[in-house]
Amino acid sequence: MFGEPFWFFTHYGEVERGLSSLMISCAMLGMGATLSLRDFARVFVVWRGFAVGMLVQIVLVPVFAGIFISLLALIPQETSGLAPADMTGIVLGIALMAAMPGGSSSNLLAFIGNGNVALSVALTAITTFVCLVTTPIVIELLIAFQIPGKLEIDALQIVLDIALFLIAPVLIGMGVGSILKERRRRFISFMVRLSLALLGLIIVGSLGAGRLDLPRYGWLGIAAVTGFCLMIQQLAVVTSRVSKLKGHDSLTVIIEVTVKNVLLAVLLLTTMFPREALSGGDPAGRAVIEAARNGCTYVVLLYGGISLAAGAISALQRRKRLARAA
Numbered sequence: 001m002f003g004e005p006f007w008f009f010t011h012y013g014e015v016e017r018g019l020s021s022l023m024i025s026c027a028m029l030g031m032g033a034t035l036s037l038r039d040f041a042r043v044f045v046v047w048r049g050f051a052v053g054m055l056v057q058i059v060l061v062p063v064f065a066g067i068f069i070s071l072l073a074l075i076p077q078e079t080s081g082l083a084p085a086d087m088t089g090i091v092l093g094i095a096l097m098a099a100m101p102g103g104s105s106s107n108l109l110a111f112i113g114n115g116n117v118a119l120s121v122a123l124t125a126i127t128t129f130v131c132l133v134t135t136p137i138v139i140e141l142l143i144a145f146q147i148p149g150k151l152e153i154d155a156l157q158i159v160l161d162i163a164l165f166l167i168a169p170v171l172i173g174m175g176v177g178s179i180l181k182e183r184r185r186r187f188i189s190f191m192v193r194l195s196l197a198l199l200g201l202i203i204v205g206s207l208g209a210g211r212l213d214l215p216r217y218g219w220l221g222i223a224a225v226t227g228f229c230l231m232i233q234q235l236a237v238v239t240s241r242v243s244k245l246k247g248h249d250s251l252t253v254i255i256e257v258t259v260k261n262v263l264l265a266v267l268l269l270t271t272m273f274p275r276e277a278l279s280g281g282d283p284a285g286r287a288v289i290e291a292a293r294n295g296c297t298y299v300v301l302l303y304g305g306i307s308l309a310a311g312a313i314s315a316l317q318r319r320k321r322l323a324r325a326a
Contacts, residue, residue, distance in 0.1 A: 013209070016205065023195050024267045026198065029176070032176070033173040033187055035125055039118075040125060046119040050122055050123060053257070054255055058127075058252065080220045082217065082243060093299020096139065099135045099142070102259060105308060109315045110315070113316065113319050124256065195263065229272065236254040265302060273296070
């Protein structure tokens with residue numbers, strides 16, 4: 001069976017969840033190895049920036065996402081050029097990204113921009129644990145009414161996925177890092193590279209299986225994802241200014257809010273759209289669910305690229321400003 005040409009693409013749906021689970025587990029093992037109990041204690045030192053970052057991540061971004069989704073729903077089909085199922089997929093993807101915690105890439109970008117790395121690490125670590133509770137709630141509130149057909153959000157499965165493939169690997173990684181000590185850099189590097197290789201394999205699989213029909217979403221798909229990313233970035237900018245955060249704390253909060261954990265979103269896609277939902281029922285219903293899943297996948301992967309670019313630009317701009325001031 002494995003000798004068949006393009007077996008991977010033909011049977012991608014059968015291996016997708018396994019690849020996604022392994023990918024996020026490897027990434028979180030690597031992230032956990034960079035953490036220690038000291039990183040969590042730093043919250044008390046950087047409490048002001050931490051409070052602002054948590055407010056924006058946990059409260060303001062989901063509220064704004066709800067408004068943004070409502071506005072998207074007002075665009076008529078004649079203007080958007082998208083079928084209702086495709087538009088639903090974009091809406092689901094945006095809601096899913098709004099529910100995600102910060103990604104580990106934010107720590108590197110904070111370092112590049114001379115931000116508060118301690119604050120960045122604290123925010124990433126704490127939001128990773130907090131999302132065990134907040135992610136299923138946010139997803140339920142934002143998209144339960146948007147799900148096509150008879151597909152239902154399994155909040156318990158989402159909690160289990162986060163606990164098994166996010167929280168547990170982080171804790172194990174912390175233990176491994178404390179044992180390896182100076183040698184943990186090799187472990188971290190290997191796990192990060194392996195997770196990126198698996199993400200690349202998932203993208204290739206999605207393309208080969210016809211999941212990512214990029215031209216299908218036209219101008220609105222790109223505009224919606226780009227607009228959402230840049231708007232929540234500006235939401236963080238405004239909140240930081242109103243809160244009168246220092247420059248390095250402000251940059252850190254902005255990057256943390258913008259750069260989401262795309263790897264977790266890829267995993268949760270397999271929970272929101274399990275194989276059972278795509279194999280049963282009438283053909284018309286399956287087609288609608290499949291179209292929504294493909295649109296959601298499109299948003300998640302596109303957001304990952306756009307958010308990294310937006311975060312990198314913010315970091316480099318601050319670095320240039322500091323260089324000029326010096």
